[in-house]
Amino acid sequence: MDTLNYGKTILRDMMTRVIPRNFFGGPLRNMPISEFRKKKLLYVFHVFFDVNQSGTIDRKDFELAIEKICSLRGWPRDSPDYNKTFESMIKIWEGLKNKADSNKDGQVSVEEWATMWDEFSKDSENPLDWQVQYMRFMFEMEDSSGDGAIDIDEFTGVCSCYGLDPQECRQAFQKMAQGQPSVSSQQFEELWKQFFISENPSDPGNFIFGKTSF
Numbered sequence: 001m002d003t004l005n006y007g008k009t010i011l012r013d014m015m016t017r018v019i020p021r022n023f024f025g026g027p028l029r030n031m032p033i034s035e036f037r038k039k040k041l042l043y044v045f046h047v048f049f050d051v052n053q054s055g056t057i058d059r060k061d062f063e064l065a066i067e068k069i070c071s072l073r074g075w076p077r078d079s080p081d082y083n084k085t086f087e088s089m090i091k092i093w094e095g096l097k098n099k100a101d102s103n104k105d106g107q108v109s110v111e112e113w114a115t116m117w118d119e120f121s122k123d124s125e126n127p128l129d130w131q132v133q134y135m136r137f138m139f140e141m142e143d144s145s146g147d148g149a150i151d152i153d154e155f156t157g158v159c160s161c162y163g164l165d166p167q168e169c170r171q172a173f174q175k176m177a178q179g180q181p182s183v184s185s186q187q188f189e190e191l192w193k194q195f196f197i198s199e200n201p202s203d204p205g206n207f208i209f210g211k212t213s214f
Contacts, residue, residue, distance in 0.1 A: 028114050034199055037121075039214040040206065041114050041196075047162055048209065049113075056107040062093040069141060072161045088137055095130025121197040135192045139185055149182035159210030172207040 028038050049057045051064040066082075066089050075081040100108045100116040120127060127135075142150045142158045155176075156169040176191060177183050183191070194205025201214065 028110060031111070031114055031118070033114060033118055036199060036201065036214060037196075038114065041117055042110065043211060043214065044209055045110060045113050047164070049108075056109050057096070057113065058107045059090070059093055059097075062089045065089060068161060072158070073144075088133070092130050092134045092137065095128065095133065099128055099130065117196050124193045124197050127193075135189060136185075138192075139188045143185075149184050150188065151182045152177075155183075155210070162210070164210045168212055169210040172210045172212050175212065176204050176207040178204055 028042070031038070033041070045057070046053070049061060049065075051061040051068070054061075066086050069089075070077075070082045070085055073081065075085065096108060097106070100112045102112055102115075120131065138158075139150065142154050144154050144157070145151075152170055152173045155173045156166050159169040159172070160166045188208070191205040191208045194203050195208050198205055200206075206214070
């Protein structure tokens with residue numbers, strides 16, 4: 001099964017088994033976070049981080065993400081690009097674990113994930129090192145041409161490999177880019193911050209992960 005179809009299968013399974021349980025009540029029901037932001041946080045948790053849909057984030061999810069990303073790019077195991085991706089992603093995982101894994105069980109739960117991002121929302125000008133590393137990693141992955149900007153095809157290619165509908169990804173890009181043909185790294189950084197702190201559904205940063213509504 002190719003990467004895109006595998007991603008679609010995982011997303012369909014996740015939509016029917018995981019999201020309904022967590023979006024409506026669930027483990028975040030007692031957290032002082034708006035429903036809109038909860039939905040965004042859970043979306044990113046389940047689609048981009050909990051790759052094997054175990055209900056928590058652990059190192060295995062990052063190893064699976066590495067394989068997915070390198071397959072998308074056509075980078076064979078032990079190639080320089082594969083090794084660079086591996087090192088970057090494992091470093092990001094270690095940073096996430098060290099910050100968010102409050103009970104030290106080697107996993108990041110939904111509650112730990114939401115707590116960490118709620119702290120970020122209160123001081124978004126001082127992100128954690130791993131958050132900056134992941135943001136830059138995502139930008140570089142989407143900027144496949146290496147020209148310092150992301151266009152609609154680059155954005156759609158990466159987001160759709162996570163099982164998202166390509167047409168929705170294209171619509172999300174148009175909303176995110178606000179009519180411009182591309183998004184620069186500086187713009188991407190501001191949009192990234194906005195995703196995690198915004199309470200306004202129309203803010204362009206809400207579309208940075210390829211979804212048009214929450």
